[in-house]
Amino acid sequence: MATARARDIPDRPGAASGGTLDAARAAHAQRRAQLVEQLRTATAPPRLDKEISNLFRERERVPAARIDTSAFRHVLAVDREAGTVEVEGMCPYGDLVDATLPHGVMPAVVPELMGITIGGALAGVGIESSSFRHGLVHETVLEFDMITASGEIVTARPEGEHAELYFGFPNSYGTLGYAIRILAKTIPVKPYVRLEHRKFRDAPAYYEALAEACEDPSADFVEGEIFARDQMVLSVGRFVDQAPYTSDYTFEKIYYKSILEREEDYLTVRDYIRRWDTDWFWCSKNLGMEIPLVRRVIGRERLNSLTYTRIMRWFNRSRLGKVYDLLGYRSESVIQDVGVPIERAPEFLAWFHETIGILPVWNCPFRAIHPHGFPLFSTPPGALFVNFGFWQPVRRREAKPDHWYNRQIEKKVAELGGVKSLYSDSFYPEDEFWRHYDRRVYDGLKRRYDPEGRLRGLYEKCVLRR
Ligand SMILES: Cc1cc2nc3c(=O)[nH]c(=O)nc-3n(C[C@H](O)[C@H](O)[C@H](O)COP(=O)(O)OP(=O)(O)OC[C@H]3O[C@@H](n4cnc5c(N)ncnc54)[C@H](O)[C@@H]3O)c2cc1C
Structure with missing residues (x-):
């Protein structure tokens, strides 16, 4: 290779x-x-x-x-x-x-x-x-x-x-x-990134600060993490030429935990870029990777998302994933990233805590820049959106129809004028799907670049999983 x-x-x-x-x-x-x-x-x-x-x-x-x-x-x-x-x-x-x-x-x-x-x-x-x-x-x-x-x-x-x-x-x-x-x-780039982690207990104040950070010309990186209803952190990174020290989260220490413990931190630029990879955000804990002995056995080189992806695929194919079902829990995988206009973010978060209840949640602000816009992932150019990333099974003893949690998310995101990425499961009925992703443009491109339909269509691939 x-x-x-x-x-x-x-x-x-x-x-x-x-x-x-x-x-x-x-x-x-x-x-x-x-x-x-x-x-x-x-x-x-x-x-x-x-x-x-x-x-x-x-x-x-x-x-x-x-x-x-x-x-x-x-x-x-x-x-x-x-x-x-x-x-x-x-x-x-x-x-x-x-x-x-x-x-x-x-x-x-x-x-x-x-x-x-x-x-x-x-x-x-x-x-x-x-x-x-x-x-x-x-x-x-x-x-x-x-x-x-x-x-x-x-x-x-x-x-x-x-x-x-x-x-x-x-x-x-x-x-x-x-x-x-x-x-x-x-x-x-400069050699280091200086990080500031500001803590918030109140969602409207947290999103206000997030929006302000996005207007700050000195900020190079802005994101947020939600650990509990009253525990939100705004993380702002700036390139710097010098650092009084650097932290290492590529082996024994875990990045997401540091966010709660520290107000300031310095990473090399390479370690900043890789900060979420070592523990797959926080998802590596589901595989026992937070146990110090397990980390040492796996080793620094293999503590990364590639290793976890391979383990998860094996786990999903094996019968081990059924253990919770045997314990009487109904489990639905909710692995999603959705974008919501920043003005509606507090409302989405309150609804999310009530209805879905996964924690932690990753927040990443983004905006469309090009005035033309991108019809298959459309947000108004210039408007600030917040991406919510959450990647856990929801396990409840109460019975819900299949895919219930994922469908609630799809409906809520649409109601708030948001947009959902398609890398994971989607359950939209076809007419609803095409209300969110521009069918006219897509069909025109399909006719021009794949006239014989040798590749699957977007709905077939992303929703019907063909
Ligand atoms: C748990 C999880 C967390 C994620 N977190 C992030 C994140 O933090 N930041 C982020 O940016 N994204 C994230 N993603 C989404 C990810 O960026 C997209 O799924 C992306 O498409 C994956 O790219 P890949 O190279 O791994 O492609 P693959 O997973 O191999 O393929 C994805 C799809 O794209 C198609 N494809 C792949 N390569 C090409 C190509 N060269 N040309 C045309 N089509 C192609 C494939 O046919 C396939 O349908 C996350 C996804 C998951 C599952």
Whole structure:
């Protein structure tokens, strides 16, 4: 498996004279040609064959041609001056960050889990604590090459022949084609991030402070964590050149616990970017990873979301997941990220505590930047939204219809003018689904880029799990 290393990555201006960029491009062209061949000769509908996935939705097993894209994980060039990185679509963010930091830059938005690929975050939806300023991952993408199911390659940009694809690709989840090369925005970094954790007992005051932090030009990163009805933390990060000390949450100490204990902290920029990966936010505790002995046995290198994803998949396939059912509990998996306009966030939170009751909850502010908007994940340009992330089973002794909790969330989010990401389970009836995700635009793109319907449709894939 090729792993991008900083010294192998050409910095574009130097590379132009030295020729390294040409070599990287030539190797990319060769991989493209092989992929085109795979798609042209496929005898069944294609399906992406990826080593790792962050999709929390089991899909029906149907006959398909597995399209191997694992070679598309190279960083082709970092252009510090232009503030861009050119990268292949299946490059995981862990590798991408390692490749850009030595050049003094990072991608403008880096999702928290290091196994998420840049193409996956573009085709799905990627968010991070810099999204209040730079938007969701797709807003940081300047152009991308998409390969269609029939093996044609098109380059989408905000203007020109494929502009509609540029805006319609985010949240299309591989149903229009696959992003194989991406030019994305980077931002300059400093060596450290100084963190401030402010504690709140009252939701309206907390959201007011969150909104204020998003207007503060000195803030580089803004997010929040809800630990209890009266225990909310606003975390604001700023790049700094020097740090009096640095904390390490990549092994024995646990990041989310530090938020409650500390008011101030310093992390290296790399550790800041990876802060949620080591313990999968707080979800690693469900796998016993907070026990010091278990952490030592697993080891620093394997304490990460990739390890937990593998364990969870095995757990779900095995009968162990049925233990709670045997104890008389009914359990419904509620793994969701939903965006709500910030004015409605206190209302959503109060409802959430009452109806769903999962804790902790992650809050990440974001806004759409481009005035055109993105029809499959539409929020009014400029308007501040708060992402609520919660990832736990709800276990109750009382009987509820199947998927009851997830459906309540879908209805509440719609009622408040919010938007739901589609990486996990969705249960919308079809007409309701298309009221939230622009059918007219999607159907037009589908007709143009996948006229034979070789790839599944968005509703079939994301709701019917085909
Ligand atoms: C527990 C959990 C927590 C999450 N937390 C975060 C978070 O903190 N921040 C965040 O930004 N996101 C988060 N996500 C969402 C995640 O960003 C999306 O699910 C994203 O699509 C995953 O990308 P991936 O590379 O892992 O793709 P995969 O999981 O492999 O695939 C996701 C979907 O995208 C399609 N796809 C993948 N690559 C491409 C491509 N190159 N071109 C076209 N289609 C493609 C696949 O066909 C598939 O339908 C979370 C998801 C989960 C399950």
